């Protein structure tokens with residue numbers, strides 16, 4: 533298998549899950565602007581959608597869309613328990629978190645990455661995200677991870693997207709459980725390894741947005 537990624541982008545979530553699952557996969561870095569990969573491939577021919585992540589599997593097929601890639605990777609190593617058993621109620625709950633992260637958080641950040649977005653639209657996007665953060669904060673009461681005590685693929689995804697708040701200088705200090713969640717996920721050995729593998733400063737993820745905001749290169753690259 534090969535994961536096509538861009539450092540700090542949503543492709544970090546599948547890398548975390550691959551590491552947590554102990555999967556030996558290859559990685560190829562994508563330059564989103566030129567649509568070429570570090571290994572010299574034309575990325576548009578790999579994933580005509582033009583965005584990361586994409587996962588090339590053994591058969592030569594390519595999977596796109598973060599929630600599905602995460603599900604596929606987690607299912608390659610069921611003993612790692614990164615997703616509940618297929619058909620169980622708990623599985624649907626984790627999938628609800630995956631979809632929430634995709635549609636509400638990941639896409640919620642999108643206007644902030646686009647330079648021409650006017651200030652009023654940016655403010656609207658931030659207000660909308662803040663309502664989602666408040667919901668998350670409430671749901672994290674008394675539970676270390678989104679689905680309870682077990683770390684799942686949804687936590688890797690949510691953590692990755694939430695890390696962009698700092699880049700956009702969105703203050704998370706009103707959401708103490710969200711910040712604790714970030715710390716908790718970041719303290720996992722495989723998460724640290726994943727950040728290091730992408731050349732990302734671990735400290736930037738483990739502390740809140742009130743800290744050093746000069747790390748302009750972290751987070752999702754420009755869309």
Ligand SMILES: N[C@@H](CCC(=O)N[C@@H](CS)C(=O)NCC(=O)O)C(=O)O
Nearest residue numbers: 541542582583584585597598752755
């Ligand atoms: N729906 C896609 C969204 C992926 C996405 O937004 N990727 C961003 C990086 S975080 C990207 O590559 N953007 C470049 C583009 O849209 O051209 C998924 O779930 O994989």
